[in-house]
Every structure is written in C-alpha cells, then in structure tokens.
Amino acid sequence: QVQLVQSGAEVKKPGASVKVSCKTSGYTFVTYDITWVRQAPGQGLEWMGSISPHTGDTQYTQDLQGRVTMTTDTSRGTAYMELRSLRSDDTAIYYCARAWRPERFDSWGQGTLVTVSS
Amino acid sequence: QSALTQPASVSGSPGQSITISCTGTTSDVGSYNYVSWYQQHPGKAPKLIIYDVTSRPSGVSNRFSGSKSGNTASLTISGLQADDEAHYYCNSYTSSNTVVFGGGTKLTVL
Numbered sequence: 001q002v003q004l005v006q007s008g009a010e011v012k013k014p015g016a017s018v019k020v021s022c023k024t025s026g027y028t029f030v031t032y033d034i035t036w037v038r039q040a041p042g043q044g045l046e047w048m049g050s051i052s053p054h055t056g057d058t059q060y061t062q063d064l065q066g067r068v069t070m071t072t073d074t075s076r077g078t079a080y081m082e083l084r085s086l087r088s089d090d091t092a093i094y095y096c097a098r099a100w101r102p103e104r105f106d107s108w109g110q111g112t113l114v115t116v117s118s
Numbered sequence: 119q120s121a122l123t124q125p126a127s128v129s130g131s132p133g134q135s136i137t138i139s140c141t142g143t144t145s146d147v148g149s150y151n152y153v154s155w156y157q158q159h160p161g162k163a164p165k166l167i168i169y170d171v172t173s174r175p176s177g178v179s180n181r182f183s184g185s186k187s188g189n190t191a192s193l194t195i196s197g198l199q200a201d202d203e204a205h206y207y208c209n210s211y212t213s214s215n216t217v218v219f220g221g222g223t224k225l226t227v228l
Contacts, residue, residue, distance in 0.1 A: 044220070102211040
C-alpha cells in the first residue's frame with residue numbers, strides 16, 4: 001500500500017534551517033508530485049508548495065519564496081523540504097502528501113513537528 | 119492568495135445532514151473543477167474525502183458528497199455519525215498555478 005514516512009521532530013533556534021524528509025513506498029515515485037502542507041498549532045492547513053519528482057519542477061507559495069526549497073532523490077523514493085531563516089511563527093506540523101493533481105492529495109505522511117524557539 | 123472562506127463551525131444531530139460552504143473567487147473555485155475536501159481528526163493527518171468537486175475516493179462513505187455553484191463549493195454529510203466529528207478543509211487549484219486551502223470548519227455532532 002502507499003506509504004509516506006517522515007523524519008522525526010526537530011527543535012531549532014530562530015535563524016536556523018531545517019530539512020524534513022518524506023520516504024515513499026508502494027507506488028512509482030516519479031509518477032506523482034509531492035506536496036508539502038504545514039499546520040501551526042491550533043490553526044488550519046497551509047499549502048507550501050509542490051515538486052515533480054519526474055522533472056524536478058517546483059512551485060512554491062509566494063509567502064515562502066526565497067526561504068523554502070523542495071527536492072527529491074528518485075533513487076531513494078524520498079522527498080525533502082528545507083526551510084531557512086526560521087522564525088517562531090514557522091513552528092508547525094509539516095506534512096508531505098502525494099498529489100494526483102495540483103490540489104488532490106490522496107496519501108499523507110504522519111507529520112513532522114518543527115519547533116522554533118530560542 | 120487569500121484563504122478560501124469556510125464557516126468556523128457547524129453542528130448537527132446524529133442522522134441529520136449538514137452542509138459546509140467554501141467560498142473563493144473567479145481565480146480559484148469559480149474557474150476550475152479542482153476542489154477537494156479533507157477530514158482531519160485531532161492529532162491525525164488529513165484524509166481526502168472529495169476531489170474534483172464531486173468525486174469520492176475508493177473507501178469513502180457515500181454519505182459524503184460535494185457540489186459547486188459559481189465561486190462556492192459545498193460539502194454535504196448526510197446521516198451524521200459521531201465519528202464525523204472533526205475539522206473539514208476545502209482546497210482549490212488557482213490561476214497562479216498554486217493551491218489554496220480554506221480556513222477549516224469544526225463539525226460538532228450533538
């Protein structure tokens with residue numbers, strides 16, 4: 001079955017960077033985009049961007065342009081999301097999900113809590 | 119890109135039907151049939167329950183249905199059950215080749 005397994009929780013200081021991984025299995029990795037969504041404590045879902053493992057093409061939300069980079073390693077079936085210049089309001093659960101289309105996210109990782117605190 | 123507008127909360131009794139609205143603009147909901155709905159229970163990852171406005175993934179109950187009129191999409195849950203109590207989010211593809219989510223709606227089953 002399709003599975004997305006994310007890396008563990010992280011605690012970072014303001015100004016630092018974090019890189020979250022998302023290892024996939026159960027399907028052909030390059031066939032579907034991977035999207036990243038975050039959720040601040042007690043808040044709603046925020047789309048961060050997506051990447052095509054086939055082409056490497058990325059699309060990011062304007063709010064994070066310049067601070068976020070999404071990459072993939074097709075040999076490992078793994079996607080990565082790096083967020084730089086962390087601020088306290090970046091504290092959130094970060095999810096990866098498989099994307100059939102730009103907005104159809106049918107399988108999700110378990111989430112990775114990133115805490116930004118001095 | 120502003121978030122899609124959803125009511126903060128809705129409620130209903132077991133067996134009843136409820137509808138959650140999701141209002142966007144002509145740059146997103148109004149221009150594309152690429153609206154999805156997600157159910158999220160506390161402490162869990164979201165689950166896809168409706169895609170392409172009206173389609174249900176395999177395994178999702180037919181008590182969940184979607185529709186759209188103009189710039190507003192809607193999710194209807196019929197025959198409410200206790201386990202339907204959760205947060206519900208819509209999202210849509212946009213003309214900027216991005217995706218926008220709604221603010222989320224908390225459904226309470228009385």
